[in-house]
Amino acid sequence: MARKRNKSDLHAGRTLTIEDWAIAALDEMADRGVDAVAVESLARSLGVTKGSFYWHFANRNELISAALAEWERRETDALLERAATEPDPASRIRRLIGEVNASRRASRLYLALSNANKPTLVRNYVERVAKRRFEFLHACYLELEHDPESAHDWALMTFSVFLGTLQARHDIPDQWPAADSRHFKRYVGFLIDSLIPVTTDIEESYPLSRSASAATP
Amino acid sequence: MARKRNKSDLHAGRTLTIEDWAIAALDEMADRGVDAVAVESLARSLGVTKGSFYWHFANRNELISAALAEWERRETDALLERAATEPDPASRIRRLIGEVNASRRASRLYLALSNANKPTLVRNYVERVAKRRFEFLHACYLELEHDPESAHDWALMTFSVFLGTLQARHDIPDQWPAADSRHFKRYVGFLIDSLIPVTTDIEESYPLSRSASAATP
DNA sequence: CTGTCACCATACGCAAGCGTATTGACAGCG
């Protein structure tokens, strides 16, 4: 049986790597969910057949595992690293707020993974990634708040806003401001004002952030 | 072919209604996602075979449609009705905050529906329900805030918290306070303080809600 | 040139699940 290389395919004549497959799987997950990751259709989208797939992977679960490892490395570690470059906790939270509202693709992917019912290995990755994101946030709030319980409350609420933002943008699209609009900038500013606690030093401008919010910056 | 009635089944000898099927489908959706709703396995769980299913429904989509209509009626209309009995907007928001943090099942179901990739009719229901919930919330904030843009910001953020709460409880389970704990009560109190704007009348106790939050009620 | 290996194509068998067709059971009514 002759092997006919399709030159117009994604890999343009070179052989596919495990990483190519993993990335194709992540794309499919973001577009259509984890269940939609199917060996044969993925192979077709890569311009090969499943013979090639089964050379690289023992089964579908191995592909999904490779895809999740890639996801964790590329998108999750990198996000926290970018935020960690900010000089102070408030800036770090601000950076996270900005980033969370930026990438639709990353949102879709996170939700797809978070809500996947099988295989069960997905849950392990999602919980680990979510925990690390939460802990990063929590550490920021611990720097801003003397009271550790309060810091935890803040972190929980903010983390909920992050996750909820992903979801809400999907569920109420016509209520969501366009990304290049004044309204959007204002909303992000409002989030920043609302989600960064004013320091508990009484001589600080305590009510100023709320007043600025009400004054429409 | 003899029809053997299985007396130990869910319907306990009586015939199944369309509603029985719809509720079974919603249960399956909450447990395992929309994709897991399968005619034959659902029939088995109800103690019948798919002959019975096809008497009631032309196809699987009709079942899903019936299930979604039931969902909208039972859980969504009812939630807003309960909140609407509260005498003022702040109490209504407080009621919603309490309810959102109460039912795990409803959470799982909402997320399953929101993240279903097919059939496409699910999206219509989710968006309609989400829009109605958002609009209810927005109306509350419009009563509390003079500035309509600010009211919209508040509504968006709070709605994001509601949705994010569903997700976060699933993704960071060990960070989530137990429902009967002091910590949980405190967190709900913190949400209430944070998500209900203090009125913009300057003579009102503007900083008091933040101060109370920091003081650990 | 030959052999090896990485990568890939294809055929096959099996299972799950959908929808269709056919038949059966039973209650209610005239």
Place this chain on the structure above:
DNA sequence: CGCTGTCAATACGCTTGCGTATGGTGACAG
């Protein structure tokens, strides 16, 4: 009692998708 309609059981055919087995191709080393 016979008929009708509701509800349900079962067989069948088809599709999709997984994993296994087998064989092919091209690059490279010896």
